[in-house]
Amino acid sequence: MFAGHIGVALAVSRVEPRINVGLLVAASLLLDLLLWLFVLLGWETVVIPADFRQTHQPRFGFPYSHGLLFGVVWSATAGASVFWLSAGSSREKLRAALLLALVVVSHWLLDVLVHRPELPVTSAGSRQLGFGLWSNMTVALAVEAALLIGGLSLFFAGCGMSRARKLVLAATSLLVLAFTVVGMTVAPPPPSAFAMAGSSLAAILLVCVLYGWLGRGVGVPESLKARLPSSCPNPSAPGSDAPASSDRSHESGAAHAERPASRNAATTTGKRAVP
Numbered sequence: 001m002f003a004g005h006i007g008v009a010l011a012v013s014r015v016e017p018r019i020n021v022g023l024l025v026a027a028s029l030l031l032d033l034l035l036w037l038f039v040l041l042g043w044e045t046v047v048i049p050a051d052f053r054q055t056h057q058p059r060f061g062f063p064y065s066h067g068l069l070f071g072v073v074w075s076a077t078a079g080a081s082v083f084w085l086s087a088g089s090s091r092e093k094l095r096a097a098l099l100l101a102l103v104v105v106s107h108w109l110l111d112v113l114v115h116r117p118e119l120p121v122t123s124a125g126s127r128q129l130g131f132g133l134w135s136n137m138t139v140a141l142a143v144e145a146a147l148l149i150g151g152l153s154l155f156f157a158g159c160g161m162s163r164a165r166k167l168v169l170a171a172t173s174l175l176v177l178a179f180t181v182v183g184m185t186v187a188p189p190p191p192s193a194f195a196m197a198g199s200s201l202a203a204i205l206l207v208c209v210l211y212g213w214l215g216r217g218v219g220v221p222e223s224l225k226a227r228l229p230s231s232c233p234n235p236s237a238p239g240s241d242a243p244a245s246s247d248r249s250h251e252s253g254a255a256h257a258e259r260p261a262s263r264n265a266a267t268t269t270g271k272r273a274v275p
């Protein structure tokens with residue numbers, strides 16, 4: 001699964017626009033990023049089986065990147081890093097940290113849905129989990145497409161992005177979905193596990209950078225920072241291309257009421273809580 005993880009990141013970006021969407025995409029793909037890095041380092045294994053043309057499923061030995069125990073550890077580490085590195089009030093930092101940690105652990109939850117039973121609970125020899133939805137690839141890809149398109153729709157229902165950037169981001173997301181579908185259906189076996197790890201790692205890094213670049217400054221449009229009490233742009237404001245129905249003001253009113261002072265501080269200083 002690749003596109004589905006990105007769909008989760010896009011959806012969470014709608015909830016917490018102060019985190020750059022590139023960072024959320026990186027969080028959603030963190031376990032795969034670690035997997036391919038660990039394969040290159042020889043710490044984890046991936047085997048291209050003889051039936052790859054039929055299943056398109058490599059066999060993984062990945063306790064450190066995709067074990068349940070380590071998944072929780074990576075999630076907590078990522079969340080703690082965001083908490084300590086970001087600016088803002090303790091409540092804002094905690095919210096950002098928890099959401100990012102949730103995105104990291106969502107990767108494991110989606111993977112356990114689609115993989116065959118091969119995700120260990122703790123170490124390599126422990127119980128292996130996996131519901132094997134990839135054995136019904138049509139359904140699995142439909143779930144993945146729904147996650148990406150749903151996340152993209154939620155993201156676009158937010159604010160602060162020009163139409164041109166929306167178009168590029170939508171095209172990028174659909175390209176990612178197309179690559180996922182091709183990779184899981186008709187792609188030939190990779191020449192080696194090492195080549196698969198290298199190309200997958202490069203693809204993940206490229207996608208993270210691209211989303212980060214496209215999502216820069218989206219949460220708090222520069223033109224509105226000085227005028228608004230929160231990161232919600234006024235859709236009727238001159239220069240805003242956000243439709244009225246997409247105003248983030250229908251985000252939880254309680255959430256806005258909780259942090260007006262700190263949001264004001266962030267907007268007047270031009271700081272983003274998480275770059």
Ligand SMILES: [Zn+2]
Pocket residue numbers: 031032066107111
């Ligand atoms: Zn994974």
